[in-house]
Amino acid sequence: MLEYLRDKNIARKLADKIKELVRGHLKLMHVCGTHEQVIASSGLRGLLPENIEVIQGPGCPVCVTPASEIDLAVELASRGNIVTTFGDMLKVPGSERSLADSRADGSQVKVVYSISDAINLARKSPDKEVIHCAIGFETTAPSTAVVILDSPPQNFSIISSHRLIPPAMEALLASGECKIDGFLAPGHVSTVIGAEPYNELARKYNRPIVIAGFEPVDVLYAILMILKQIRDARAEVEIEYTRAVRPEGNPVAIEKMWEAFELSDSSWRGLGNIPNSGLKLKSRFEGYDAIKRFGMEPKASVDIRPGCSCGEILKGLKYPWQCGLFKIQCTPDSPIGPCMVSTEGSCAIWYKYQTQELVKDNV
Amino acid sequence: MCLAVPARVVREVNPDCAVVEISGVRKEIKLGLLNEVEVGDYVILHAGFAIQKLDQGEAEATLKLLEELCSST
Numbered sequence: 352m353l354e355y356l357r358d359k360n361i362a363r364k365l366a367d368k369i370k371e372l373v374r375g376h377l378k379l380m381h382v383c384g385t386h387e388q389v390i391a392s393s394g395l396r397g398l399l400p401e402n403i404e405v406i407q408g409p410g411c412p413v414c415v416t417p418a419s420e421i422d423l424a425v426e427l428a429s430r431g432n433i434v435t436t437f438g439d440m441l442k443v444p445g446s447e448r449s450l451a452d453s454r455a456d457g458s459q460v461k462v463v464y465s466i467s468d469a470i471n472l473a474r475k476s477p478d479k480e481v482i483h484c485a486i487g488f489e490t491t492a493p494s495t496a497v498v499i500l501d502s503p504p505q506n507f508s509i510i511s512s513h514r515l516i517p518p519a520m521e522a523l524l525a526s527g528e529c530k531i532d533g534f535l536a537p538g539h540v541s542t543v544i545g546a547e548p549y550n551e552l553a554r555k556y557n558r559p560i561v562i563a564g565f566e567p568v569d570v571l572y573a574i575l576m577i578l579k580q581i582r583d584a585r586a587e588v589e590i591e592y593t594r595a596v597r598p599e600g601n602p603v604a605i606e607k608m609w610e611a612f613e614l615s616d617s618s619w620r621g622l623g624n625i626p627n628s629g630l631k632l633k634s635r636f637e638g639y640d641a642i643k644r645f646g647m648e649p650k651a652s653v654d655i656r657p658g659c660s661c662g663e664i665l666k667g668l669k670y671p672w673q674c675g676l677f678k679i680q681c682t683p684d685s686p687i688g689p690c691m692v693s694t695e696g697s698c699a700i701w702y703k704y705q706t707q708e709l710v711k712d713n714v
Numbered sequence: 715m716c717l718a719v720p721a722r723v724v725r726e727v728n729p730d731c732a733v734v735e736i737s738g739v740r741k742e743i744k745l746g747l748l749n750e751v752e753v754g755d756y757v758i759l760h761a762g763f764a765i766q767k768l769d770q771g772e773a774e775a776t777l778k779l780l781e782e783l784c785s786s787t
Contacts (some may be wrong), residue, residue, distance in 0.1 A: 597769075
């Protein structure tokens with residue numbers, strides 16, 4: 352099946368059909384770094400007609416984590432605790448330092464693939480506090496929930512940085528700052544949440560939303576599905592990624608998530624505060640909330656450094672090459688903003704795949 | 715963080731844990747987010763957890779749809 356979903360002849364045929372259907376200038380947004388990866392690495396923008404743009408929104412959970420949350424992790428590491436993090440969070444700058452800087456100074460910062468690895472570390476180091484940076488959207492939050500619900504060791508806690516995608520989509524639509532004619536919804540977030548959370552957005556803002564898979568043909572087919580909706584004056588939620596996304600999502604994962612967490616307002620790096628867009632541990636689990644356990648007080652953070660366009664890039668207002676620092680002061684080796692650090696950040700992806708050479712004249 | 719990959723279940727260790735295979739590499743993963751996973755199933759693996767089962771029937775339906783779409787003018 353994968354060969355079919357990567358077949359360039361099928362991709363070209365879909366691109367031809369897209370060309371036949373598109374009217375006017377359309378701007379579609381996706382909210383998933385992995386979609387940007389496949390779009391960039393497969394050169395899909397080169398296949399699309401000039402009058403369709405596909406831009407990344409705030410689909411990189413590492414990129415939207417405020418510097419203040421990184422600062423908390425850095426502070427806890429400096430106190431001699433073990434801090435665990437996913438790999439692409441390691442080098443993201445906080446207000447002054449990253450966790451990589453902390454590690455270089457001798458703090459115990461460990462990269463983990465899974466929160467389960469952090470739990471194992473806590474069990475092996477009973478005389479140390481282990482704090483896990485629980486970052487991720489709805490794809491990742493249920494696994495944090497499973498661990499919290501399963502009586503984690505007493506020396507384990509989390510900084511909850513989980514955020515929810517539909518409220519961010521709504522915030523962008525409500526602000527009207529960015530022209531968005533339709534959404535490619537994130538395939539793996541949607542394996543958990545299903546189609547229902549997007550229904551109100553499609554209806555209220557009259558925009559088609561198609562949940563897309565992660566192969567090149569998936570993305571092109573999802574774009575075609577959006578165009579068919581626009582042609583037919585429909586604004587519905589459809590699933591292109593039917594092999595992995597059920598309309599009801601994963602009820603077990605949803606249940607676990609809401610058993611451990613409740614909604615909270617949340618600050619998004621580059622987007623500001625979005626009501627009811629974050630997850631915090633319910634009060635009966637607050638023993639595992641590192642902020643409460645260690646009496647931390649999140650402070651105002653320097654989220655966007657002078658000259659950095661991560662804010663506009665995360666809102667879909669700019670492409671990476673439109674940032675004055677891109678590839679000059681800001682590179683993967685010396686990143687200024689989070690979008691250049693994370694494997695799911697637009698700037699890191701565009702840098703890697705030289706996308707701007709392909710599309711610069713078209714946007 | 716959306717990064718997730720399809721993986722084939724090759725062995726169940728206990729109700730909470732299975733061994734999957736991805737491109738020839740085997741890995742132990744957690745099953746706490748799925749009921750009834752069997753050897754031979756394909757799951758979507760994210761950060762050490764299986765978050766959904768791949769539906770073979772839907773995969774075939776998608777292929778058929780694509781075939782029809784691409785054979786029409």
